[in-house]
Amino acid sequence: MPGPTDPLLAWYASRARRLPWREDPPSDPDLRAYRTLVSEVMLQQTRADTVIEYYTRFLEHFPTVEDLARAPIEEVLKQWAGLGYYGRARHLHAAARAVWARGVFPRTAAELVHLPGLGPYSAGAVASIAFGEAVPAVDGNVRRVVARLTGQDPAPSSGIRQVEAWVRSRIPPDRAGAFNQALMDLGATVCVPRRPRCADCPLARECLARARGIEASVPSSRTRTPRPLEQRVAVIWAKQGAVLVVERPGPGLLAGTWGPPDGPIAAGESPEEEAVRLLAEGFGVRSRAVERLGCVTHAFTHRRWAVDVVRVDARGAPEARGWTRFRFLAPDQARDEVALSRLGRKVLETLEPRRDAPGPSARRRPRPHGGREPGRLT
DNA sequence: AATCCGGGGAG
């Protein structure tokens, strides 16, 4: 007798997203698990479209769990640079080392969840996709899909458990991986947060939220706390075409990534004054502000930064004080040789605007206190 | 239970 979720698997068979980590799963279970692990950690808090290029490049650099385990963390962060949540890269690296030391991949979700960086979702995803274990993998998509199917708004904490129980009771024992991925794909492409496309949904007939006309308002959205805007300054110190970039110390924001040095602007201070002070206190270097190159904004989870970029002139050799390491690199080199954060990239782009960027109006916004045209290296 | 971690897409 057909189960109520058969239409879902039928839909998935024809409408599954084509994603690199789904192509040609290797017959070696450990290699299969490794690829799944990399993709699932990258997919935490990150959309599939964004992950694709990172995943492909990452596997070219680290084709096996051994390659990743033996690599220095700096190489791993370089491949991760721009993807965000850099703690994930450290955890993934540590997980690879744990698996490598162990000699074989943990085969069950109950064991996988003890690897660094793997929680209930990721452990369930790897176990079901790579090993076929019949366990739930409840991410934000699945949570939303099940909430609508059942017409129940999941509570913030206990809600996940109920969704997991629902999935567990319906998961086909021999199709666990496809079932979990089908739920996720449905949430990503059809059962989307706002204005779900119920006309395209294979489960619309059994959807209770749909029956009650509340599909657009379930699950309820959490109230978000506004993110404070912090004023900061970044310093461009160029010597013969090479720009000072520093490694941001951890733990904390952007730990382990690189970029031109930056710091807060104290109330009442100007970006130029703070830039000079930053070089003096952070690197023991006397400098003078030459020009303001622009202002870049960057949003984190709990705060936003407005970073004024100031080019300075200085002589002599810096000494790293508050920062762990520094180098002088041309912007192109910085992109290739260190883990340049997205913020660091934006700051460097005030110096060398992209040639293929749209017109001047769509680019850098000099904003409120007046900016200037981008400068050139001397 | 609350807070800390980036970045990007849709509207």
Next chain:
DNA sequence: CTCCCAGGATT
């Protein structure tokens, strides 16, 4: 622009 999305670790 503004809103909105999406797991795990830590305390």
